[in-house]
Amino acid sequence: MSELTICPCCGAEVEGDLLAGCVECGARAVGPPLPRPERELPGYGHALAISAAGLLLALALAAAFVSALWQRETFDLRPSALLRAAESAAWGLKWSALPASFALAFACARLYASMRRAPARFVGHCFARAGLAATLAVMLALSAFVGVTVPERLRMRELARRAGENALLYSTDLALARYRRRFGTYPATLEDLRRLEAVGAGDYRPRTDLASLSTGRAKARVRRRVRADDDMQGDPIVLTNYELVLPGGDGVNGTDDDLRLSDGLILDAPRAANTKGAATQTVGGRRAH
Numbered sequence: 001m002s003e004l005t006i007c008p009c010c011g012a013e014v015e016g017d018l019l020a021g022c023v024e025c026g027a028r029a030v031g032p033p034l035p036r037p038e039r040e041l042p043g044y045g046h047a048l049a050i051s052a053a054g055l056l057l058a059l060a061l062a063a064a065f066v067s068a069l070w071q072r073e074t075f076d077l078r079p080s081a082l083l084r085a086a087e088s089a090a091w092g093l094k095w096s097a098l099p100a101s102f103a104l105a106f107a108c109a110r111l112y113a114s115m116r117r118a119p120a121r122f123v124g125h126c127f128a129r130a131g132l133a134a135t136l137a138v139m140l141a142l143s144a145f146v147g148v149t150v151p152e153r154l155r156m157r158e159l160a161r162r163a164g165e166n167a168l169l170y171s172t173d174l175a176l177a178r179y180r181r182r183f184g185t186y187p188a189t190l191e192d193l194r195r196l197e198a199v200g201a202g203d204y205r206p207r208t209d210l211a212s213l214s215t216g217r218a219k220a221r222v223r224r225r226v227r228a229d230d231d232m233q234g235d236p237i238v239l240t241n242y243e244l245v246l247p248g249g250d251g252v253n254g255t256d257d258d259l260r261l262s263d264g265l266i267l268d269a270p271r272a273a274n275t276k277g278a279a280t281q282t283v284g285g286r287r288a289h
């Protein structure tokens with residue numbers, strides 16, 4: 001079989017020796033191919049790239065750790081404080097150094113595998129191993145710290161969400177309490193309350209506890225307070241209890257995430273349909289303070 005040679009001028013495949021000339025462009029070789037050198041210098045590019053990748057990742061993690069430790073109120077070197085600082089540093093690098101560590105670990109592993117296949121062609125094997133080890137260590141450390149932090153971050157986010165909802169409910173309860181102190185009764189509708197306070201839309205259901213109005217003295221005192229204000233004319237029914245349902249995160253009433261407030265008490269998420277009435281009846285008997 002004749003040997004195929006690639007013409008360096010036009011790239012055509014030439015059978016035989018180029019001394020006879022290329023059939024495509026007519027180029028001729030000026031002499032036989034140069035022999036390979038007796039001693040080839042080994043390459044250091046692979047080792048340099050692997051060690052540089054490991055060093056950069058290690059420096060990024062160390063800088064983030066020192067920054068997280070420095071930002072704390074007290075410079076604490078206890079193991080628990082160091083662990084929290086490491087978790088904060090890893091969380092800050094979750095979108096930068098963490099994905100970069102996976103990509104660099106894969107690339108460094110490929111480069112080091114090529115070095116092992118031809119060890120005589122490369123130098124710096126010890127530096128390459130150290131760089132690959134540093135890259136893998138940073139990748140595993142970031143993954144572990146971020147994985148440990150995720151449940152706590154989710155719990156804190158849930159607490160923040162519930163705190164915001166409770167703040168809305170407590171502010172509404174405060175507005176209802178102010179209304180009752182002024183008029184001696186709860187408002188019949190939210191429109192009456194909005195004349196004094198800025199309250200969002202919701203399902204408001206006031207009730208009357210007849211047991212709390214059993215004495216004639218209490219009735220007379222409430223009537224005098226009601227008649228003293230120009231906004232409340234006549235002899236209305238005194239409302240002593242209430243239940244308020246505000247829309248949750250979806251902004252729609254009647255869904256599972258609605259916010260419920262009954263006589264100043266924040267209720268949990270709605271129960272199933274067969275237990276909702278019982279829960280409302282149990283809480284409805286309590287008096288607001």
